[in-house]
Amino acid sequence: MSNNDQKRKAEAAKEKKATFGEDIELQKFGQGRKDIAEEKNLENLSEEDRKTLLNVGVIPSEEGRAGSFLLMDNSVVHQRQMASGVEVMNLQGALKVHDWLKPYSWNAVAPDADKYTSRTFLEDADGYFIHALPGQKIVNPVQTCLMLKSKETAQTVHNIIIVDEGAEMEVVTGCSTSKHVDKALHLGISEFYIKKNAKLTFTMIHNWAENIGVRPRTVVKMEEGATFINNYVSMKPVKTIQTYPTAFMDGANGVCSFNTVAVAHPGSEMDMGSRVMLNAPNCKAEIVSRTITTGGVMIARGRMVGAASNVKGHLECKGLILNEKGVQLAIPELEARVADVEMTHEAAVGKIAQDQVEYLMSRGLTEDEAVGIIVRGFLDVGIRGLPPQLKAEIDETMEQINLAKM
């Protein structure tokens, strides 16, 4: 499709509401700033910004990282590549130097999918381009951070990750809000391409604030023997998130896993889904979500479509209600288009089992301590594959949310 065609379609989709989630009036939000100064050394950022980075697993010293990328509003503030075998740069820059990259841009995600993709397309949004070269096993993770710095603006982001044939890579992305930013939007388009026998582990930590709206649009295309592991963590308050990343397993013998851990605080509405299309023989997929509401609305969607022989899938949505005002809605969906598939699901919502709490209390733990350890264990199951340093940071966040006061 020519760029003009895409543009025409995007223009036509300017007011197109998304299928799920509260409709956001985009005209209320100005364009994200593009004039924030570049910073070669992340350690020269303000203490507040450095702390914001650390809270989402992005290390300012860049120690033990293969590369870094930092976007503040719509400004590329930092990009650095430290390991060989991997390219880390801004997408608009990459499109200029790599002719071959164009067909990948706005290929997996359609510009006219909804008003959010439309705006991101029409603003020619920038974001990260991360490319693992063929056969390269990148030892350290690449870290990226997308930060909201100004109020009443919409950050638009367009990211592309390509893991070339036989390569392996881990990417850690933190999304965050600067302290003083009250009301803002984040629209993030991500297109991931995982080639033959390649592997991508993608971990995203969301750390928004009370009045932030978030509309990520992520599509993953997987070839034969590809592996995709997606970890998503959101523990802090947010006004509204609606996300439904989709993986297309188009090659045989692929492995795909979505793990979600999220907390809906009072006033938060979180509509979170994961979708896997098992389009090729012998593919395996797993969707696990562990969610908590402390007063907000939590919707956990999951959808698997088995469209090839001998595919296997398991979908698990478990939700805890820790406050009477909270809502948990679990919507697991399985669709089989051929006979030879094996797909199962398990969904459960409710309060913490009293017998577990009392069992721990009989060991001398207070009720609050008992609830805390059970909730932590409940969430832990959702993020077992997480790198240790990230887990430690998440543990700290769990401490901070002070379960006793829920």
Add this chain to the structure above:
Amino acid sequence: MGWVGIQGKGENILEIENLSVEVGGREVLHDVNLSVMSGYTNVLFGPNGSGKSTLLMTIMGFGGYKVTKGRIMFQGEDITHKNVAERAQMGIGLMMQRPPNLVGVQLGTLVKTMTKGRVKPDALAKELDLTNFLTRDVNVGFSGGEIKRSELLQLTAQNPCFVMLDEPESGVDIVSIDKVGTKVHDLLVGTSCAGKMDRSGKASLVITHTGQILDYVNADRGYVMCKGTVACSGNPRELLHEIRTKGYDECISCNIRRRSPQPLKIEEA
């Protein structure tokens, strides 16, 4: 009452007075009277469904066990309406028959949390062949015998003054029984314990069907429960012998032994 206080023994650490308990709207314990002297090991016999486990769960304070009459005194204090944690902190500990699974909570983490880091679980785990279990989720996929050893590990770390064991030997294989028995012995005869009465020695209430655990602990007194109440009490070995040879009917109908133990007055130290 012919019980003599020796080395801190002699005071009643636990007194249960006319206790009736409902589970799910049905009365399952009726007018239970039972007392446990500090430093004494007490054995609870009785056929299946006679209310032994219910009694232990009620003493621990679990929510599904509603006291409709009577009271539970522990260390001279009425604990009938205290919550589970308060009772545990006073020095009551329980090895449960069927503890719940704690998904996501590792055994080692639990031991460190409950002891506020004072107890390193490694050595204890080694003694009970549970080294590989410290990183496993508590009770998840544990066999019957593994649950017993895990419960014993937790109780040893907890070190309560008053130990309640619900069939500590059931499901334990013949190789592990010696380890479990020895550990139960160590737990019961230990002289210092958490809670107030740490100089008074430990007291215990042990449910057993087979009496196998009596090879490892020197039981002082036995009770037989039947149809939701304490039917008789006496020398635990004699009681066991009678149950083995004549069954429960004989024991329960034996009026000579029937005497509800009278609660003793607590003497303030």
